[in-house]
Amino acid sequence: MTASTGMLEVSVWRGSAGDGQFQAFRVPVQENQTILDVVSWIQQNADPTLSYRFACRVGMCGSCAMMVNGLPRWTCRTHVQKVLNGNRLTVAPLRNLAVIKDLATDMDPFFDKWVEAEGRHHPTATRHDPMPPITADAPGRAEADAAIECINCAVCYAGCDTVAGNPDYLGPAALQRAWTLINDAKEADKGAILTAVAQSGGCFNCHSQGSCTAHCPNELDPMRSVAGLKRATVLAALKGGS
Amino acid sequence: MRGHRGHPLWLAYGLHRLSGLALALFLPAHFWVLSMALSSPERLDGFLHWAEAPLVKFAEFGLVFLLAVHAFGGLRLLALELLPWTPGQKTLAAGAVAGAVLVCGVFLLNAV
Numbered sequence: 001m002t003a004s005t006g007m008l009e010v011s012v013w014r015g016s017a018g019d020g021q022f023q024a025f026r027v028p029v030q031e032n033q034t035i036l037d038v039v040s041w042i043q044q045n046a047d048p049t050l051s052y053r054f055a056c057r058v059g060m061c062g063s064c065a066m067m068v069n070g071l072p073r074w075t076c077r078t079h080v081q082k083v084l085n086g087n088r089l090t091v092a093p094l095r096n097l098a099v100i101k102d103l104a105t106d107m108d109p110f111f112d113k114w115v116e117a118e119g120r121h122h123p124t125a126t127r128h129d130p131m132p133p134i135t136a137d138a139p140g141r142a143e144a145d146a147a148i149e150c151i152n153c154a155v156c157y158a159g160c161d162t163v164a165g166n167p168d169y170l171g172p173a174a175l176q177r178a179w180t181l182i183n184d185a186k187e188a189d190k191g192a193i194l195t196a197v198a199q200s201g202g203c204f205n206c207h208s209q210g211s212c213t214a215h216c217p218n219e220l221d222p223m224r225s226v227a228g229l230k231r232a233t234v235l236a237a238l239k240g241g242s
Numbered sequence: 243m244r245g246h247r248g249h250p251l252w253l254a255y256g257l258h259r260l261s262g263l264a265l266a267l268f269l270p271a272h273f274w275v276l277s278m279a280l281s282s283p284e285r286l287d288g289f290l291h292w293a294e295a296p297l298v299k300f301a302e303f304g305l306v307f308l309l310a311v312h313a314f315g316g317l318r319l320l321a322l323e324l325l326p327w328t329p330g331q332k333t334l335a336a337g338a339v340a341g342a343v344l345v346c347g348v349f350l351l352n353a354v
Contacts, residue, residue, distance in 0.1 A: 070245035095246075143326075159246045208322055210251025223251070229321040 008080065010038055012050065013041035013092040017099035022090070023047075033229050035068050035075035035083070039091060039103065052103035059217065066103050067092040072158035074151075076216040094158040110154050113170045115180075118196035119177035122189035134185050144183040147176045147225045156212035156222050168201035172212035172222035176201050179225035182232055194236050203229035258315030261308045268305065 006029050011022040025042050036054055037144040038082055043050040058220050066075050069090050080089065089211035097105035114120075125132070134141050156172040157163055163171050181187045197203045203226050214223040247256075278286035292298065321327070327335065 072246060161247070161252075207255060208251070208319060209247075209255045211246055212248065214249040214251060215246065223322075224326070228326060230323055231326070 002003050007087070008038065008084070009088045010042065011088070012039070012042060012103070013089045013099075014050075014102050015099075016101060016118060017093075020099070020102075022092075029080075029087075032167060033080045035066070035073065035078045035080060035089070035091065036064050038080060038089065039066075039075065050090070050103070051101040062151035065094055065153040065155045065217075067095055067157065068157065069176075071153040074153055074155060075240055077217065094154055094176060096158050096160065097154065098162045098183070105154075109167075110157055110171070110173070111152070114152075114177055115172040116196065117174040117178045118193040119172045119174055119181065121181065121184070122187060122192065124186050124188040125185055128204050132186060140183040141184055143228070144180040145220070147180045147220055150176060151218060153217065155215050155217055159211040159215040161209055161211065162207055166201060166205060169205045170197070172206075172226060175206070175229055176220065176222040176225040182229065191236070194233050197229050198233040198237075203233065206230075254315065254318065257311055258319070261312040261315065264308050264313055268308075 008029055010025045010027050014020055014023045025046050027038050027041050027046075030037065032056060036057065039050070039052050040054075043052065043157045052064070052066070054076060055061040055143060056063070057076045058073055062074075064075045065072060066080060067073075067090075068075065069085050069088075070092060071083075073083070075091075083089070091103065093099045093103050093105045097107060100106050106141055136142075136145075150173055152173060154173065160169075160172055162169050175197060178193050181193055182190055187193070205225070206226045208227070210223050213220075213224070216222060247253075275286065275289055278289065321335070
């Protein structure tokens with residue numbers, strides 16, 4: 001606890017990406033305080049013009065990710081006391097995404113890449129057909145299970161140096177989504193997905209730096225999923241597929 | 243180093259990349275010296291004499307280190323991308339390598 005002062009020294013990014021600076025705020029320390037609590041306190045008590053994004057506050061919606069003391073984090077489930085640097089906090093918008101204002105980034109490129117990676121379900125049946133049974137311990141299901149809990153928070157995207165170096169790289173989240181579909185028995189067009197992820201900027205762009213896996217707040221392993229896509233695309237090419 | 247890079251996987255990547263770059267810089271010089279065996283053997287003899295100097299001998303340790311780091315980095319990458327191991331299996335594999343290094347090290351110390 002930094003109860004000695006009772007106040008946190010918080011630097012918050014204000015303005016857009018090209019035209020902005022950090023602004024200092026003093027925020028009272030509270031018990032069980034999250035980074036989102038701190039940002040909300042500033043907006044409610046110090047400066048109502050502060051822009052940021054959040055919705056569920058329980059780590060499900062993926063809206064509130066920001067850079068906290070230089071690391072990408074989900075702010076609603078990051079406790080202040082665990083990341084405090086002395087009694088200082090620096091809160092900035094997510095890296096690798098254009099800033100709209102203050103802590104709110106433009107997530108469009110991030111979601112557009114899910115579409116580019118063919119990360120949508122291609123159905124094998126209509127709603128009038130019976131549901132095919134898939135057991136929880138089927139190998140493909142287990143592999144998809146390990147990756148399916150993604151909340152689209154873009155923490156992995158912000159932590160990835162390959163995204164920083166190549167704006168066309170699809171990124172860990174979109175590729176991980178593609179990997180869940182490759183392992184989905186009800187996915188009808190796996191060839192289209194493999195073609196999409198084998199393109200320039202696809203899975204082979206990944207340098208296995210592992211920042212996605214190190215920072216994923218849900219403790220998923222996108223690097224493993226991207227490696228799976230690399231294997232699947234090579235196998236498909238050897239078999240004379242896409 | 244920026245904060246988001248401070249984890250073992252990124253450090254392994256950085257070490258692999260840097261050792262690769264250093265080896266890439268070394269290789270042309272290596273081939274140039276080897277080519278002297280054909281073009282001018284006297285100069286090669288002169289160079290080999292210079293290579294006996296203690297400082298150059300010591301620098302060779304660095305070279306072997308770079309080679310070892312890069313080779314194991316490559317094996318790590320191959321295992322990471324081609325073998326869909328579970329975290330538990332990865333731990334076992336790392337433990338096996340560590341055990342082998344320990345046993346080899348004991349034999350080496352005995353030999354020395």
